[in-house]
Amino acid sequence: MKNILIIGCGLIGSSLLRAIVKKKLSKKIFVYEKSKSNISKIKKLKLSCEIITDFKNVIPKSDLIIFCTPMSEYEKIILKINKYLSPQTIITDVGSSKESSLALIKKKLKKGISWTSSHPISGSEVSGPEFGDSNLFLNKWCILIKEQNSNNKHLIFLHKFWKKIGSKVVTMNSNKHDEVFSMTSHLPHLIAYNLVKTATDFEKQKKYDLVKFSAGGLRDFSRIAASNEIMWRDIFFNNQSNISKAIDLFIKNLKSFKKDIDSKNNKSLIKKLVETKKVRKKIIKLKQDINKPDFGRN
Amino acid sequence: MKNILIIGCGLIGSSLLRAIVKKKLSKKIFVYEKSKSNISKIKKLKLSCEIITDFKNVIPKSDLIIFCTPMSEYEKIILKINKYLSPQTIITDVGSSKESSLALIKKKLKKGISWTSSHPISGSEVSGPEFGDSNLFLNKWCILIKEQNSNNKHLIFLHKFWKKIGSKVVTMNSNKHDEVFSMTSHLPHLIAYNLVKTATDFEKQKKYDLVKFSAGGLRDFSRIAASNEIMWRDIFFNNQSNISKAIDLFIKNLKSFKKDIDSKNNKSLIKKLVETKKVRKKIIKLKQDINKPDFGRN
Numbered sequence: 001m002k003n004i005l006i007i008g009c010g011l012i013g014s015s016l017l018r019a020i021v022k023k024k025l026s027k028k029i030f031v032y033e034k035s036k037s038n039i040s041k042i043k044k045l046k047l048s049c050e051i052i053t054d055f056k057n058v059i060p061k062s063d064l065i066i067f068c069t070p071m072s073e074y075e076k077i078i079l080k081i082n083k084y085l086s087p088q089t090i091i092t093d094v095g096s097s098k099e100s101s102l103a104l105i106k107k108k109l110k111k112g113i114s115w116t117s118s119h120p121i122s123g124s125e126v127s128g129p130e131f132g133d134s135n136l137f138l139n140k141w142c143i144l145i146k147e148q149n150s151n152n153k154h155l156i157f158l159h160k161f162w163k164k165i166g167s168k169v170v171t172m173n174s175n176k177h178d179e180v181f182s183m184t185s186h187l188p189h190l191i192a193y194n195l196v197k198t199a200t201d202f203e204k205q206k207k208y209d210l211v212k213f214s215a216g217g218l219r220d221f222s223r224i225a226a227s228n229e230i231m232w233r234d235i236f237f238n239n240q241s242n243i244s245k246a247i248d249l250f251i252k253n254l255k256s257f258k259k260d261i262d263s264k265n266n267k268s269l270i271k272k273l274v275e276t277k278k279v280r281k282k283i284i285k286l287k288q289d290i291n292k293p294d295f296g297r298n
Numbered sequence: 299m300k301n302i303l304i305i306g307c308g309l310i311g312s313s314l315l316r317a318i319v320k321k322k323l324s325k326k327i328f329v330y331e332k333s334k335s336n337i338s339k340i341k342k343l344k345l346s347c348e349i350i351t352d353f354k355n356v357i358p359k360s361d362l363i364i365f366c367t368p369m370s371e372y373e374k375i376i377l378k379i380n381k382y383l384s385p386q387t388i389i390t391d392v393g394s395s396k397e398s399s400l401a402l403i404k405k406k407l408k409k410g411i412s413w414t415s416s417h418p419i420s421g422s423e424v425s426g427p428e429f430g431d432s433n434l435f436l437n438k439w440c441i442l443i444k445e446q447n448s449n450n451k452h453l454i455f456l457h458k459f460w461k462k463i464g465s466k467v468v469t470m471n472s473n474k475h476d477e478v479f480s481m482t483s484h485l486p487h488l489i490a491y492n493l494v495k496t497a498t499d500f501e502k503q504k505k506y507d508l509v510k511f512s513a514g515g516l517r518d519f520s521r522i523a524a525s526n527e528i529m530w531r532d533i534f535f536n537n538q539s540n541i542s543k544a545i546d547l548f549i550k551n552l553k554s555f556k557k558d559i560d561s562k563n564n565k566s567l568i569k570k571l572v573e574t575k576k577v578r579k580k581i582i583k584l585k586q587d588i589n590k591p592d593f594g595r596n
Contacts, residue, residue: 185514216483280524
């Protein structure tokens with residue numbers, strides 16, 4: 001490949017940039033980034049790329065375009081680049097929800113142009129190019145979205161691309177993707193935000209210093225609840241229907257836990273606690289976490 | 299001190315044992331443990347203690363007795379040891395909730411005997427003496443419970459004892475303790491259990507392989523939800539009234555999040571997400587977690 005254009009160079013964009021450079025996957029990398037603070041960080045870090053401010057000359061030269069901006073930026077950028085795109089250009093994005101953004105893309109993208117969506121399952125609670133890492137995608141899943149109208153050639157290309165980056169690639173449609181990740185990622189993040197919010201409300205009510213004693217569980221949630229608010233606002237809004245259903249199921253189950261606790265229903269409570277423990281074993285067996293007890297990070 | 303008796307030698311009991319040996323805080327340590335499997339582990343680990351099966355001869359010789367069993371075991375053991383206790387014996391426990399167990403202790407313990415409750419804020423999702431660590435309490439909080447009828451001499455003694463073990467000691471009454479930890483520890487654990495339960499239910503419903511993609515958030519909760527079920531059943535039942543209130547506040551807030559998402563209320567949602575992020579900074583400032591981004595444990 002000759003040229004790659006990365007649009008948005010925060011944690012994910014800059015990690016991709018670093019991985020592409022490391023694996024020598026392109027001759028040149030162009031970067032479009034609207035944040036002045038991020039641009040100066042990229043320059044200071046001496047990341048190997050050309051920062052562009054105008055799409056006109058660069059888009060026709062780009063074999064692959066990767067959107068790494070928050071999903072709420074897609075529309076504005078698509079409208080800017082539409083006239084320079086050709087059917088050969090491979091376009092992908094790394095957004096965390098798919099159905100709603102693909103509907104928008106279909107509506108806004110110039111006719112005859114393909115968009116093949118990706119979702120690398122990696123990230124952190126921190127944002128910005130200074131936290132990027134060429135190994136961020138190593139041995140992590142990358143979901144490639146395959147729909148009835150997908151461009152097969154582009155799919156095959158991106159499959160190879162993500163494998164070269166170090167990811168394990170799996171294909172699914174946008175509907176299944178959004179259902180699966182509403183439960184494994186979006187609901188957990190929302191719950192973490194909500195737990196920290198609840199503790200804060202309680203702290204104000206009681207005038208207790210709760211945070212001081214947060215090592216008993218709360219701090220683990222606070223890390224997840226420190227994630228980027230724009231990115232997560234976009235995910236919550238875009239995957240609203242699945243997340244809303246997930247919240248309902250969560251509340252139903254929580255009320256059942258409450259009933260067990262209030263009525264001291266030993267048998268029912270123990271059954272629930274034992275069942276969830278089994279899931280942990282499965283997670284470790286599937287190498288989604290390490291089998292090392294955690295006594296708090298020191 | 300001459301002799302210490304540890305009743306229950308799992309993760310916490312065996313960590314205390316190791317710390318007492320390391321700091322040379324007693325001449326001898328007696329251990330009472332009802333699980334045969336734990337006894338054989340203690341022997342195999344060659345932990346420096348004498349395993350006892352009968353309280354009669356040991357209690358009168360013990361200057362300090364530390365209960366490290368699940369809270370649901372207290373009553374049975376108190377009734378066994380009552381007749382051997384003297385007012386000089388310092389008795390403490392390490393249970394995670396206080397009001398309800400102290401009410402039971404007051405009812406069951408022989409008149410004239412003092413019980414001074416402790417709660418070291420340390421632990422893990424694993425159980426058993428093989429995971430014990432002499433540094434488990436190092437720089438962690440230990441809450442000492444001080445009530446109107448507390449024995450001041452015993453309080454002063456235990457304050458020094460936990461400091462020698464490496465803990466930072468703070469004093470509060472059982473009522474405040476149970477309120478604070480319902481929010482910073484008990485609710486987070488319940489929420490983790492409930493999230494894993496909800497994901498499991500959804501997986502069955504949809505026949506999707508969710509666990510495979512759990513690195514996006516769910517796996518962090520699954521670790522917490524793998525904690526010992528007997529210990530947590532006891533905590534949930536003993537601190538029922540505070541936990542029940544915490545659940546109600548949590549559900550109220552979650553419904554408010556749902557409303558923001560369903561109605562795409564940008565301003566209200568962003569405000570919530572930004573507020574919770576601030577708590578993370580406070581947690582790090584108070585050294586309740588480290589300021590190091592987490593990209594998943596490898």
